[in-house]
Amino acid sequence: MPLSFIRRPRFTLRALLVAMAALCVAMWLHLDWIARRRAALHDERVTATPILDASGIEPRPPWLLGWFGETGQSLLIVHGYDADADWLREQSRLARLFPEAEIRRAVAESIFNDPQSHDAEPLRNVTPHR
Secondary structure (H helix, E strand, O other): OOHHHOOOOOOOHHHHHHHHHHHHHHHHHHHHHHHHHHHHHHOOOEEEEOOOOOOOOOOOOOOOHHHHOOOOOOEEEEOOOOOHHHHHHHHHHHHHHOOOOEEEEOOOOHHHHOOOOOOOHHHHOOOOOO
């Protein structure tokens, strides 16, 4: 078949620029999402705990974040939010950033360190089995 009969797709320069702009906006949104995820993980109140599923596989990152080298998180433990309104606000923010992760509130450390606590008393007298 001669080359003159093969139809090549035709597009204008304007269509190419619009497609490139849309691609750049999508890439920018994903890179901004990655930057906000990494900033949240560097916060001292958030602890990422790696937990593998039953088959030993890490959770996959959402959408196209894996293409940019981002890893998935399975469990996030959040410390230091005593007020329920603050906790719910932080939980919803982290749920938007980490849709693949389970987000839990940390147990207050004062429960374990309080000598007046009745729950802590039996733990002092426990002896290990030999």
